[in-house]
Amino acid sequence: MDVLEDDDYYDHENISFNFSYDDYPALCEKADIRSFAALFLPIMYTVCLVVGLAGNALVVTVYAYHKRLKTMTDAFLSHLAVADLLLLFTLPFWAADATRGWELGQVICKIMSACYTVNFTCCMLLLACISLDRYLALARVQGREQRGWLQRAFSRRHCWKVCLVVWATAFMLGLPDLILSEVRWASNRSICLAVYPPSMARGGKAALEIAEVLLGFLLPLLVMVICYWSVGRALKGLPVQSRGKKWKALRVLLIVVGVFVVTQLPYNVLKLYRMMDSVYALVTHCGTSKVLDKAAQVTESLALTHCCLNPILYAFMGSSFRQHMTKMAKKFGEKRRKRRRENPAEEGGMDISFNSHSASQETNTFSI
Numbered sequence: 001m002d003v004l005e006d007d008d009y010y011d012h013e014n015i016s017f018n019f020s021y022d023d024y025p026a027l028c029e030k031a032d033i034r035s036f037a038a039l040f041l042p043i044m045y046t047v048c049l050v051v052g053l054a055g056n057a058l059v060v061t062v063y064a065y066h067k068r069l070k071t072m073t074d075a076f077l078s079h080l081a082v083a084d085l086l087l088l089f090t091l092p093f094w095a096a097d098a099t100r101g102w103e104l105g106q107v108i109c110k111i112m113s114a115c116y117t118v119n120f121t122c123c124m125l126l127l128a129c130i131s132l133d134r135y136l137a138l139a140r141v142q143g144r145e146q147r148g149w150l151q152r153a154f155s156r157r158h159c160w161k162v163c164l165v166v167w168a169t170a171f172m173l174g175l176p177d178l179i180l181s182e183v184r185w186a187s188n189r190s191i192c193l194a195v196y197p198p199s200m201a202r203g204g205k206a207a208l209e210i211a212e213v214l215l216g217f218l219l220p221l222l223v224m225v226i227c228y229w230s231v232g233r234a235l236k237g238l239p240v241q242s243r244g245k246k247w248k249a250l251r252v253l254l255i256v257v258g259v260f261v262v263t264q265l266p267y268n269v270l271k272l273y274r275m276m277d278s279v280y281a282l283v284t285h286c287g288t289s290k291v292l293d294k295a296a297q298v299t300e301s302l303a304l305t306h307c308c309l310n311p312i313l314y315a316f317m318g319s320s321f322r323q324h325m326t327k328m329a330k331k332f333g334e335k336r337r338k339r340r341r342e343n344p345a346e347e348g349g350m351d352i353s354f355n356s357h358s359a360s361q362e363t364n365t366f367s368i
Contacts, residue, residue, distance in 0.1 A: 055311030101189030109192035118174035
């Protein structure tokens with residue numbers, strides 16, 4: 001049986017499968033929910049980790065290789081990849097927690113809880129920054145540049161300041177997890193969770209979750225819709241000769257917004273409902289609480305898949321990133337050929353080249 005003390009209040013942001021709705025007068029057995037989590041979450045987290053690690057590591061490698069970032073979007077993409085990687089690195093800890101309980105002590109519990117919230121929020125805010133920078137870039141190209149504070153802020157000169165504000169905002173939202181997270185013993189296992197004092201259990205927790213939904217979902221969604229709607233209207237005004245490129249660009253914008261809504265909307269809607277439940281005690285039936293706990297696991301895993309899709313939606317589709325990757329691959333191929341010429345005896349077997357022509361020719365093309 002899952003029985004919690006009446007004077008303890010728990011936040012189950014990252015471990016919603018344990019006891020989200022167990023503090024009721026009646027007993028609610030949730031062994032089946034924990035069994036589902038022990039099987040489902042490690043599988044989902046492993047898939048997210050492997051796929052996301054490959055894509056985001058490539059983005060970081062390409063930008064680190066070039067050192068100097070040419071545009072604001074390049075800077076935002078590099079920070080987005082770092083935030084994705086830091087978020088993904090927390091997943092093995094939560095997978096182990098779902099399977100065996102928390103066995104790594106309270107310090108690691110605090111760090112992982114805060115790191116999860118900080119990087120998840122940072123990713124969402126950076127997506128809003130990318131949308132805004134694309135809109136401002138289009139305005140400059142069309143000669144509609146305005147000397148407002150927004151145009152001045154989104155410039156290479158102040159790029160580091162914008163990124164600093166994003167990280168600082170995300171850190172402020174993760175600070176409660178860093179302070180309040182503890183390791184508690186319940187239902188024959190240790191669990192890592194945020195324990196709110198009675199004085200701020202309902203109001204403080206609700207305010208924090210509302211802030212997370214506003215900054216981590218509603219604000220990025222609003223910025224993306226407004227900016228990409230403006231970009232889409234500008235693209236529709238292109239001449240007929242550019243119809244192919246126009247519809248391709250519009251399709252990309254729709255995919256970007258659509259993927260964001262599909263992956264983030266269910267998780268945030270459920271988060272708001274659980275916040276209201278913590279204040280008004282809307283859920284009193286054990287079966288309903290089980291359904292909500294299982295839905296929380298599925299929707300949160302769906303939200304995490306955005307970390308895997310970010311490199312595809314933003315970096316790999318951008319011509320700037322593809323140019324960086326092409327240059328890096330060509331330099332790698334040139335160094336490889338140079339080593340072969342210097343040490344012909346050491347190289348044997350299949351000849352692999354990143355260039356579409358023979359190894360002895362210089363080329364500006366790139367093919368995989």
